[in-house]
Amino acid sequence: MIRSILAAGAFALSSVAALPAVAQPAPPPIEAYASLPALSNLALSPNGERIAFIGQAGANRRLGIQTVAGEPLGVVDIGTQKVRNVRWADDDHVLITTSTYSDLSGMAGDSEYYTAQSYNVRTRNFVTLLNRTVGGGANLSSTRIAGGSGVFNIVVGPPFVHVVNGVPRTFVQSFNRDFQMQTFEVDLDTGVGTPRDDFNGVMGPDGRAVAQSSWDPERGRWWVSARRNVGLAQIWTSEDHMIDTPSLLGFGRTNDSVIVRVPEDSGDHLYEIPLDGGDPRKLAFGNVGEATPIYHPRTGTLLGFYFLGDNDQEYVFTDATVGQAWASIAAAYPDQDVRLVSSTPDYSKFIVLTQGATDTGTYHLVDLNAGRAVRIGSEYPAVPAEAIGEVRFISYAAADGTTIPAYLTLPPGRDVADLPLIVMPHGGPQARDEPGFDYWSQLLASRGYAVLRPQFRGSVGFGKAHYEAGFGEWGRKMQTDLSDGVRYLAAEGIVDPARVCIWGWSYGGYAAMAGPTIDPGVYRCAAAGAGVSDLPRMLDWERDQTGGRDTPVMRYWKRFMGASRINDGSLTEVSPTRMVQNANVPILLIHGRDDSVVPYAQSEMFATALQRAGKDVEMVDLVGEDHWLSSASGRLAVFQALIPFLETHNPPD
Known part of the structure; x- marks a missing residue:
């Protein structure tokens, strides 16, 4: 013990x-x-x-x-610097992955780009990985920042270590000149990368791929191929994956098989597929939920x-x-x-x-x-x-009978009756809240508020039926799932329905904008961070970012928004910017200028529309902040604006 x-x-x-x-x-x-x-x-x-x-x-x-x-x-x-990952390559070298919001020459628009460095603990020297490549395999890793003189060495994800023929080696992934993914082995003290064209997929002990996955987004076909003495042989295929695809995760319970996550009607399931092409075996874990494999960090x-x-x-x-x-x-x-x-x-x-x-x-x-x-x-x-509020996992019935799971955080030291409430929907929307300490809801609870985090339809982690129930429900049932939670807590006597505000970030920001404009009469104030306010213009922006009207990203957004095309008229009635006439409560908007996920213009146009309609709106501009609030100054600015706003318009006492 x-x-x-x-x-x-x-x-x-x-x-x-x-x-x-x-x-x-x-x-x-x-x-x-x-x-x-x-x-x-x-x-x-x-x-x-x-x-x-x-x-x-x-x-x-x-x-x-x-x-x-x-x-x-x-x-x-x-x-x-925005640190995204830290790991050891060996006992003397630490690998650090950071990101920067930039407009890079040769790349499509402003975005968040990643770079990696190696720090030698003994010599105390830093080196940027993939600062140069040798042995062919020309790449776009060294790209000049537009308007500047610096060179940005792009990597895709953190470096990773794999034991090849008994020796730990470090690899990074980047793009070649055709914008295709390429793997490089890197020298930890010089940063020089050597292309490894034989690796793309699950790596074996000899450093060569034993299995690879492929996807045809035009036909929705996805398949796995395994290495043979000569070339690759297809060992498993699946159809009808125009948006949600299976995922090749790694080795199975033995190294003569691989594991694939497959989206099915009853949820995502794991299958173990023999490399020799035998029958797949479904892995079952009872009722413990959707599983994620854990792999040895060096051998896989x-x-x-x-x-x-x-x-x-x-x-x-x-x-x-x-x-x-x-x-x-x-x-x-x-x-x-x-x-x-x-x-x-x-x-x-x-x-x-x-x-x-x-x-x-x-x-x-x-x-x-x-x-x-x-x-x-x-x-x-x-x-x-003693400042930590109690968190309860609850569930309630939406108006149509759908069960909505939720986390309810209670203010410490207060009776659980007639409490002021903040509804805080998560982002995504293909996401979920997690158990554990949540600094956003705990800050609000410390100020005397109960906080409801609904896992509205469209959230993941509660079965595929719950997730798919969100398709086409932006601003519709996904929105009323939130206000149904308010009505449930009020009926239970836990909250005072006259003292309710809504606050959220990203998709949660959209829901906060939609509260007073699309589902009015529930909230006495609304605060929205990095939210989508105009769905057709958001789709326009995504089309420009992804390069077409029918990319997988565009299919994803249209499926959730319930649109057949960008100019679908049904999107107007669920776009807060187009529904500002309904707003009759104070609204706070917060957005980072360096947001690469939801453009700053989405909050700006909503603020302009509210002002023109004579509505009560305040806009907080976060200069140099990204979508994830990666800086301490950005996080502090958000809460220094949010807490006084809530305490003014929805006093906790």
Whole structure:
């Protein structure tokens, strides 16, 4: 059994030390929630002797390296760069993936582009990966930023490590001049990339692909091919995938098979397909939900699966050694959601993240050989346990009888009766909220509000029927699923129906715009971040971004919006910009100028339409902020605008 040991001062950087929980008569300041996590991107070195992490120092990020005993090995100030991933290539090199919003010469429009660097812990030198390529395979990795002199080395996703013939090697993916994906092996100290034309799919121990997937988007055919002595042979095919396609995930339970995720009428299912072309085997896991495989980070061997449940993340391991290790770890943290963050290749040491009723998210180093666990630090150390609101997983019936799951966060220290409510729909809409500490809803709860996060039809994770029920329902049943939740909570006596506002980001921003314009009479105010306000113009923009009227992206949007074409007249009645005459409550709009997912113009045109109609609207312009609120200043600006707006128009007391 693991002993839990809180080692005070075990980690040297002040940015990673957890603050003591003290009784506070007032809620924590907005900054306690709006700051980027004090700790993120933790990773163990392969030998288990070092930890890399990203810490915060005000608005700036720092890459920290230290031993598991707490000895600092280096701190690198990386400023406000947007860090997307940190991992070890070997015991001396840390790989850091960052992104930048840019207009790159030769690429289609402004977008978020990724680059990767290697940091040598011993020499303390950084090198940009794929800064040059050799051996043929000309690529577009080095692209000049339009209007500038810098060179941006584009990568697609984080670098990854694979053991080839017994030797760990590092790979990145980029584009060739035909804008096709290409894999490069990179030198960690020079950054030079060598093209690997024999890899595209599931990589075998010899560094060659054993299986590849292909898709014909014009006909909807998707198939898997396996390597033979000469060329490839098709081993499995599926039809009718014009939008949602299967996915080739990796090896199966043995390395003579692969796993494919297949969308079916009853939900997504996993199939194990023999490489010799034998009959597929459906993998069943009872009622634990849709499974995601867990693979060994170096060999690609299947270790098990994880499932995102209603209240936690569950794990099922097919590898007996890892399964026993995880059972011991989970037993050490009863009544908490325990998540695997990083581990050594031999699975003797782990970094885990715990969350629970009194835990905002705490990282622990678990050493199975030593039989102990050391607390590393908290993601939100300035939020004390007593400030965390209770989260209940509930469900209610929509007007047509559809069951809508939801998360209800309650304000700490208040009676659960006649509470003021904030409805907070998630983005996507093909997404879902997750269990665990949610800093948005917890900030609102700390101010005295109940927060409802409905998993409206169209959300994923609750079965395919629930997801498909959202097709064509933008601004229609997807919208009334939200207000049906208000009516349910009011009937239960939990909330006061006269004190309800709506707030959301991305698709949630659209829903917040649609609340007072398309489903009026429910909310006394609305705050919308990065929302879509005009559906035909959004489709116009997506067409320009993706290069056609019938691309898979366009099919996806039209399916959810219920449109047969861009100028479909039915989109007018579910476009908030076209329905501003219905708005009769104060509206707050927030949008980042560097948003590559929903253009800033969507909020701008809605604000203009509201102003022309004489409506009460305020617009907050986030200069230099992206769609994901990646900067501390952007997050803080959002909440410094949102909280006073809600407290003015929907006082919590």
